[in-house]
Amino acid sequence: MRLHPECPFCHPVYDPGQRIVFETANCWFLQHPKAQGVLEGSGVIVPKQHRPSPFGLTPQEWQETQELLGLAKTFLDQIAPDGYTLGWNVGEASNQSIGHSHLHVIPRFNDEPYAGKGLRHWLKKPENRRPGQGGDKR
Template identity: 90%
Template sequence: MQLRPECPFCHPVYDLEQRIVFETANCWFLQHEKAQGVLEGSGVIVPKQHRASPFELTPQEWQETQELLGLVKPFLEKIAPDGYTLGWNVGEASNQSIGHSHLHVIPRFNDEPYAGKGLRHWLKKPENLRPGKSGDAR
């Protein structure tokens, strides 16, 4: 298995604030203590083998990602979210801060200040239009 010594997702047990909630043969669902303040219940699904992006996942890793989503949803129902935001950041331009593929699983609540604002909310604003481009960001 290809692992990188500096990668927190290759070695989740090295970070005492990160816990493995669910595990399959090839993937983990992790929650980090620092994320629980604002993003209650949030976590990430990561392949155990170092993959830079979801474009590199094996068919087995995709299957196990789906399997973990099936475990995570009932687990998160104890905090009674009103919805979920699921998302991948791939590359620097997308704000991927850890170079190991990870699917964000973020419970959402109707009483949040940003309720109703999903992944595209900020991206489709006119101020995000690239210089020299024109168009409608639906």
């Protein structure tokens, strides 16, 4: 198994705050208390093998990611969110801060200050337009 010594997702048991909520043969659903202060219930689904991005996941890891996503939703539905934001950041330009593939599973609530603001909210702002980019209004 390919593991990186300094990667918190390769070795979740080395971080006393990190909690393995669910586990399959090849993946984990993890929660960390640092995220719970603002993002109540949030967690990540990660492959046990070090994969820099979801583009390198095996078919089995995709299947187990889907399985864990279902388990995570059932588990998180207990806190009665009004919706979910799911997403991967891949690469530095996307703000991937840990170089190990991880699917964010974030329960969302109508009483949040950013309720109704999804993944694309900031991306669609005109000030995010690249230099020389046309006026595509999508």
